[in-house]
Amino acid sequence: MKYYYTLLFIVLSMLVQAQTSKGKIINSEGIAISDVYIQNIQNKSHAHSNYKGEFNLESSKIGDSISLFHKNFDEKRTVLSEVGIYTLIPKAVSLKEVVITNELNHLHEISKIDLKTNPVNSPQELLRIVPGLFIGQHAGGGKAEQIFLRGFDIDHGTDIAINVDGVPVNMVSHGHGQGYADLHFLQPETVDNVDFDKGSYFANKGNLATAGYVDFNTKERIKSDEVAIEIGQFNTQRIRGMFNLLSSDKESLYFSGSFLQTDSYFDSPQNFNRTNLFSKYTLYNETSKLSFSVFHFDSKWNASGQIPQRAVDQGIIGRFGAIDDTEGGNTSRSIVNMKHEKQLSENSSLKTNAYVSLYDFELYSNFTFFLEDPINGDQIRQKEKRTTFGLNSEFEKRTSIKNTPFNYQLGIGLRQDKVDDIELSHTANRVTTLQNIMLGDVNETNLSGYANTEFKFDKLILNAGLRYDYFKFDYYDKLSPTYSNEAVNKGILSPKLNFLYKHNDKLQLFLKSGKGFHSNDTRVNVANGGRKTLPASYGSDLGFVWKPTSKLIFNSAVWYLFLEQEFVYVGDAGIVEPSGKTARRGIDLGLRYQFTDWLFLNADYTYTDAKSTEEPSGNDYIPLAPKSTFMGSLSVIKNRFSGSFKSRYLGDRPANEDYSLTAKGYFVSDLNLNYTFKNFTAGILIENIFNTKWNETQFETESQLQGETSSVTEIHFTPGTPFNFRTVLSYKF
Structure with missing residues (x-):
């Protein structure tokens, strides 16, 4: 019993x-x-x-x-x-809740606080969330912004990979410049979170991710319907709406749309307008999630372009004037994206997204005025029509080896860009085509695969990854008197090795290292016969994240980056410029402090030394490479009131190789204030609150004005916005 x-x-x-x-x-x-x-x-x-x-x-x-x-x-x-x-x-928005984690991306938790304390109000501001990243607009909001980060003049996206919901924003082998990243199709109100980091230390990041990457993820749901209107100086109006169409535990669907128009602050009205449409549907079940999203935007504008300093000094035009006010353009992009996430078991999952993007682009510019053609002027047209297909899939498994937690990811990717009639032509008054300089079709394919592993010991994490990228570059030259179709194939292995040591809940140390590659235009690669098609980059970061008190966080990193070669396809001239070997080194410093429950301070400082390693001292500067930058803000979030005072500083930097010309720095501050009463929110936005006189973009350019007998090489610039006041009223229901 x-x-x-x-x-x-x-x-x-x-x-x-x-x-x-x-x-x-x-x-x-x-x-x-x-x-x-x-x-x-x-x-x-x-x-x-x-x-x-x-x-x-x-x-x-x-x-x-x-x-x-x-x-x-x-x-x-x-x-x-x-x-x-x-x-x-x-x-609640509180630094107390930020935990020093053992994530490879040491800025992940900090970026979430930044988004809450400094919400963005425009597509341009979306990129400024990355500490040390500066942008410059050439055409009042029409073109993609010029980007500066870690000693790179990234142009419009050559050395930074930008994605939205797994869809690449960058346009490879673009008519205006490699990696052209026009983010204006993304509405800030639809962004749920931002993931970013610097360096090429991540196995799941490949082409263009030399200086870093930025990944945006859109919301799956919205809490309420909302309509808003924004009115400001320079004949500026923006209307937008977000509408919840379905919401249950099984599915969700919402729509967001906006329309913007402005004449901007230039003497010649810009007649700029942009339409944005977005919708996202998500279907849920017990173990998976399937979403479909559709983006569409179109935009057109006139532009005053870059102007020579001498024309302003001589009183020919004012700071906001134009030598050729027939510049401008139009562009559109439509994207359909499917994402599927499947929980295969408690410890394994599979994520996949597939997309197609249709894109049109036409841009008229005049950089040299009457240097090449004293009669008709030097206006050029850059134009293309593009279709992009892509697929990404990642399998993740969490397990252990001899009681040591071990995670790994296996991923594959495919991207194909088919660009028809990619064109550079000499034109007059945006009407007459005087000469086709370049005209052809680009077909570029990128196949990739990677393996990423992570061992978690007591306090140490070892992360090792290996990535392989295979490219096929194909260019059909339509101006060749005989049939000319050139192709180049190339592959590259990129190993990554990172160490993270979490001393305790207040201190994390890290050492990141990895090999990447400088991204090149198809026309560069075929012109060079496949030589140095994918020149390697080698980089490393050593730093820490420290939270000495519940209200204070420091982060810092010293870093180094070496590139074997920097071929540049100059889309404005249709030529290839090799820049040789380069080395960049610097330090990043960041601080987040919460004074009270409602007052926050953010501050980021970077210093960079960027040099060409093959040129003699004194002639080895990298033009426009940023040296010193600062970004800071004071933010208030209290009951019905919120607001922020933001400042940014970009120091003087060389405009050419021997530093005989200087791109002057600037310090600019913006202000936004908001007050909510019941379902209404009223706000004001002020750009350049102190009405600082500053230049947003600057270049060393040789040009000749009408009536001049010889050319002049000097700084050409696009003026930054003067004091700019806007009001916003929104209603949620």
């Missing part, structure tokens, strides 16, 4: 241990929360909520104590109940 009771006790114990408790986690609005970590406090069993917010917690029964944790919500401790529904409260 004794053995019978003993056996019965063992069976009952096994049954209790085998019990599984189910539940669902929601927010205060009843919307399911995925990726919540649920742990049984007694026996340490754990689970994650799926896309419907549901979970199955093994070896648990009603009454057991559990802990619910999610990075965006307050941690909750409760007990398993028969009802099985648990509500989490969103975290």
Whole structure:
């Protein structure tokens, strides 16, 4: 009998241990929360909520104590109940809640606080969230911005990879310049989070990710419908609306649209207008999530272009005048993107996205005025029509080896760009085509695969990755008197090795290193016969993240980057310029401080030394490479009131190789204030609040004005915005 009771006790114990408790986690609005970590406090069993917010917690029964944790919500401790529904409260904006994690991307948690304390109001500001990244607009909002980061004049995107929901923003082998990244199709109001980092240390980042990457993710749901109107100086108006069309635990659908028009602050009205449309549908089930999103934007503008300093000094034009006010252009882009995320098991998942993008571009510019053609002028047209297809897929597995946690990811990617009639022509008054300088078709294909591993020891994380990129560059020259179709194939291996040491919850040290490559235009590669098609880059970061108190966070890194070669396809002239070997080194410093529950300080400083290693000293400067930068803000978030005062500083930098010309620096401050009453929010936006006189873009250019007998090489610039006041009124319902 004794053995019978003993056996019965063992069976009952096994049954209790085998019990599984189910539940669902929601927010205060009843919307399911995925990726919540649920742990049984007694026996340490754990689970994650799926896309419907549901979970199955093994070896648990009603009454057991559990802990619910999610990075965006307050941690909750409760007990398993028969009802099985648990509500989490969103975290307040607080540095106290920022945890020094063991993530390879050491800026991830900081970037989330930055977004909350400094919400962006325009597509241009989306990129400024990256510490040390500066932008310059050449055409009042029409063209993609010029980007500066880590000692690079990135032009419009040559050395930074930008993505939205897995769709690449950069246009390879573009008519105006390699990597051209026009982000104006993305509405700031639809952005949910931003992931970014500097350097080429990540196996899942390949082409263009030399100085770093920026990934934007759009919202899956919106909390409420909203309409807004913005009115400002220079005949500026913007209207927008976001509408919730479906919202349940099984599916969601919303639409967002906006229209902007302005004449801008130039003497010649810019007649700029842009239309943005976006919709996203998401379908959920117990183990997967499927979403479809559609982007569309179109834009057209006139432009005053870059003007020579002598024309302003001589009183020929004012700072906001133009030598050729027939510059301008138009562009459009339509994107369809499908994303699928599948939870294969508790410890494995598969993520896939596939997209197609249709793109048109036409740009008229005049940089040299009457240097080449004293009669008709030197206006050029750059034009293309592009279709881009792509697919990315990543398998992730979490496991352990001899009790050491081990994660790995395996990924593949495909991107193909088919560009028809990519053109550079000499034109007059945007009407007459005087000469076709270059005309052809580009077909560029990039196949990629990578493996990324992560070993988690007690306090140390070892991350090792290997990436392979294969390219096929194909160019059909339509101006050749005989058939000319040239092709180049090339592949490159890019190893990565990173170490993170989490000393405690207040201090993390890291050493990142990796090989990447400088991205080149198809026309550069075929012109060079495949030589140095993918010149390698080698870089390393050594730094730390330190949180000495609950309200203060420091981050710092010293870094080095070497490039074997920097071939540049100059789209404005249709020529190839080799820049040789280069070396960049610098230091990044960051600070986040919370004075009170409602007052925040952000500050970032960078210093960079960028030089050509093959030129004699004194003639080895890299033109327009930023040296010193500073970005800072004071932000207020209190009850119904919010606002921020932002400043940015870009120091003097060389405009040419011997530093005989200087691109002058600037210090500019902006202000935004908002007040919410019931469902209404009223705000003001002021750019350049102190009406600083500054130049947004500057170049060393040789040009000749009408009536001049010889050319002059000097600084040409686009003036930065003067004091610019706008008001915004929005209503949520």
